[in-house]
Amino acid sequence: MLSLSVLTIGDEICIGQIVNTNASWIADQCTRIGCKISIHSTIGDDIQIIVNELERLLSQSDAVIITGGLGPTHDDVTKDALSKYFNDSLVLHQPTLDYLTSIYAKRGQTVSERNATQAMLPSKATILSNSRGTASGMWFEENGKIVISLPGVPTEMKGLMEEHILSHLSKRADETEGVQLYKTLLTTGITEANLADLIGDPKEFLNGSSLAFLPSYQGVRLRIGVQENNKQNASAELERIEYYIRKRANKFIFGENDQTLASVVAQLLIKKNQTVSVAESCTGGMLGAALTDISGSSAYFEGGVQVYSYSAKHNILNVRPETLTQYGAVSKETVEEMAINVRKKFGTTYGISISGIAGPGGGLPEKPVGTVWIGIADEYKVSAKKFVFGNERSINRERSVGSALEMLYRALLDE
């Protein structure tokens, strides 16, 4: 098994100004190709600290992927730290300088002295060209250990990983003995405890593999982890466990790995040649945003209305004043009218509506903060469901979107 650590360099990450999405992305990609991730470590821009940390991580893993600290300003010291660690020096890398020259020429500029320093690179490194930015990547190999250094800008880091690194690492992982693989099954509409009951005692079928339950606002994810001597055996073992779980809980499983409820709903809509429109109150546009997050969404998403205020519900969506007065804006009757009317207005197969009390204000004894009604209508019928989530505004809004997508998903499956 190829063991790997992820080292993030940058004061802004260290002091918590930026969330470290690079580390999880790299770990996820490398886990998929069978690497074992030992440690993520984040430190500031300091040459000696970087050298020490590199030493430590390499004593515990076969490879280290570093991100950050490759910019042209004085606080970027990763290259110097790498030179120090490998007892190397920076030399001019002509292809990088030519590339920098062409980039600045396009903007009608010449390469400044400061920017030209980005073409000064450690002589021992294999240089990886970065088509999305000005900092080249580096691949070092010494005494059977691999050190990869990448820029901290996520799109540049991802580009370099996809173009130059993952396929090579995958090959290396294949050459080592032992492999660790994961597969995640995504469920919706069932609680963690009920899912556990349905699947039964993990000891009965795991045989040393692992199964983790990971709850999220869009449902519980089941992560199967196996460790075998080669990829073929690992895949077979994953399949065996997946089959066991699906036999018991298949109706709650809507997808795998990095799919989302929105992406699965999108595929179903496209396959069935159906369309959807939305009427959103407390979510203010989040459901529409989720449905259009996927490229090609114009095939199934017509549009919607954000009817946040009382009067907008009436004026824009023709919800009857009697309904609003008698039952309130957060009610079965209101969301059903909203769903019916938005569907008609946009001429879509489905209309979905959300109205709720996201909080922290606006709660009532009979309708506490977290109360959300969601409606769905098609040509023949309309229905609505009531949810009572918690006290946190942002979570209530996210769970509303998750539940609305689940209702649409069930409708698309004709359940």
Place this chain on the structure above:
Amino acid sequence: MLSLSVLTIGDEICIGQIVNTNASWIADQCTRIGCKISIHSTIGDDIQIIVNELERLLSQSDAVIITGGLGPTHDDVTKDALSKYFNDSLVLHQPTLDYLTSIYAKRGQTVSERNATQAMLPSKATILSNSRGTASGMWFEENGKIVISLPGVPTEMKGLMEEHILSHLSKRADETEGVQLYKTLLTTGITEANLADLIGDPKEFLNGSSLAFLPSYQGVRLRIGVQENNKQNASAELERIEYYIRKRANKFIFGENDQTLASVVAQLLIKKNQTVSVAESCTGGMLGAALTDISGSSAYFEGGVQVYSYSAKHNILNVRPETLTQYGAVSKETVEEMAINVRKKFGTTYGISISGIAGPGGGLPEKPVGTVWIGIADEYKVSAKKFVFGNERSINRERSVGSALEMLYRALLDE
């Protein structure tokens, strides 16, 4: 200066299945009270690895905050690792058991044997009650070092930090010599390079303090960092540098620290007693979502329309077919009609509209992917701006929202 490391425990973080938002939140909060963050480290659920890592981190910092691994299942081993490290044992903590009993009683259940293990806690720890969940927090102190252990669920971790930990750590930080403080000024509508030119050579005014430029989709953030012998001096030095920067770049600074463009716009709208409605195409609801992310948004947000399709723009928002045919859906003329019409429809002070090609498909030679038009209308006038962002769908959508908020912000300032 109180130096602090953040240790995250959990296989799901280590393999990259979950982004580590806890570490950045903790680091940010502790930085604000004057602590110096040395290292973030993430490792899997393994007793010996946790013990070793704790030893290492404590050799380099005064305090370690641990999150994760406090659940009731077999893979949660943080308490065992802490017991091992402190040569301690788990004993029954009656107040925690009483609390667990009351929680389960509310659900009509008794505490199962498995769940009762959450009341078994290390004898040497001060126990911190967790009102949001079942895993208590722990505070250890030995040989002048502090170890704090918290659950991994973000809302529970944050609750414990705010109720029990930050004020104590702040006091400790005050007692140590030296303090490090940061302040961030948020700018919009200016590039990093132009901002740097405007402010001039940092050496002229920094006197050993630091200034970092952090670009984001909502503008460049300027982070000032100072290190002084006490908080008073640090605050004075922050103020001095802030004054220097504001004298040169004040018109681009819209806020500070954890404010957002949306929250500043919201405050201005409320202060001026004005309202807004939105007409969104390529953002599908994201602008409305951003404007309603803030509690109390019903004071200024009336609603909007997500007119994603060609026909929705015409049928729902009455954009004239001639406009759409002659100029296209992504044009000055279309977004201006959208802004005027949505404002009238919802009867708001402002109407804002977005129409663009988010990509990856739909680009044209004269309107490449990333082309976005944004319009804004009030009672007297309408205007629109064209943006050409990049190739990435999600970034184009985020930058569209950021730019729309900036246009509204400028309008609210009457600029």
